[in-house]
Amino acid sequence: MRYYSGAEARLRRAIETTLISIFDGWSYEEITTPTVDYYSLFERGMGRSQAHHAFRFSDTDGRMLAIRPDVTALVARAAATLFAERERPLRLCYVAPVFRRQPQSHAEWKRELMQIGAELIGADGGMADLEILAIACEALEWLELDRSSVITLNDVEIFNGLVEQLELTAELLDEMRALVDTRNADDLERFLAGCGCGTDAPAFAQLVQLSGKPEILVAARRLMTNRRSQAALDRLERLWSVIESLGLADRFEIDLGDVSRLDYYTGLTFKIYVQGAGTRVGSGGRYDRLTESFGRAEPAVGFVLDLDALTDVLMRRTDGGSTSPVSIEASRLDGKTPGELFVTARKKRALGERVILMTGEMTDEVMQ
Secondary structure, eight states: OOOOOOHHHHHHHHHHHHHHHHHHHHHHHEOOSSSSHHHHHHHHHHOHHTTTSSEEEOOOSSSSSEEESOOOHHHHHHHHTTTSSSSSSSSEEEEEEEEEEOOTTTSSSSSEEEEEEEEEEOOOOOHHHHHHHHHHHHHHHHHHOGGGGGEEEEHHHHHHHHHHHHHHOOHHHHHHHHHHHHHHHHHHHHHHHHTTTTGHHHHHHHHGOOEEEEHHHHHHHHHOHHHHHHHHHHHHHHHHHHHHHHOOOOGGGTTTOOOOOOOTTTTTTEEEEEEEEEEEEEEEEOOTTTGTTTOOOEEEEEEEEEHHHHHHHHHHTTTOOOOTTSSOOOOEEOSSSSSHHHHHHHHHTTTOOOOOOOOGGGOHHHHH
């Protein structure tokens, strides 16, 4: 929970304006979602473990409500209901704060985050994935962060294929996800050995260490031989080939140890990191079954950027700037009477000039 003022507030608004103009350039229509909605909506959308981080309270009729912890689930419901008859694909974007209960020691500790995102609903396949990735690249370019950023790619089906092969229960699945997140290969190996993996445990534990350029896919194919994981590896390889052909390979890496906690992802996932930020500044992926919770299932892919994290990074790169609202050049105006003062001020404002009224020098006698 924090305040923004002066140069920092102006920078934050400038980033927002830039990103929305980029989305508009790709024909994404802006949508505003409710701040408060039924908690069950987020349970269905995010999964129970992640929806649990929402701030919850009861309505007068006893229904459980939540302050918006996620925007994608709300956009998916709008697509399935309000826009059910619209021509596909739908291209929607938004700027909205999300609110989550976070432990104070957590790396992503803030309770309120301003998210800017884009969702492409009703489009399947690699072309749609590439469109979203291209927009993310353009956003980083316009913010002059492209040379100090990396987008890490993964596919949740690689992990899901491994889980299916191991026949893990829901509880064991959550435990394994947590271990993968910590990237502790030794603990993961002990966990897998306890699940009956035996001699395969050391090989599967290497999953958390597979990150880098496409050569890691060769090692991944040796470790994960089930069809589901192999198909996901094929998709990543095809995607990388196109990224390479566009000359964008230096912007991307593959990270098979980056397992998303959100239940709605079904294929490609990615995270955006910028040098100087303490945590990721964006994330996204494919969620082909999310709209099924609110109507019919349809393919979808999207991403969000953390406006606050981007502001912090860019603020530091401009040497902190000044937080004073009068640091930008402005005309200081005074006058013998309020009439003279405001006539002059209005003339200068009509020319687009910035003004500061020296109203503190006016006495009650002058006002009379």
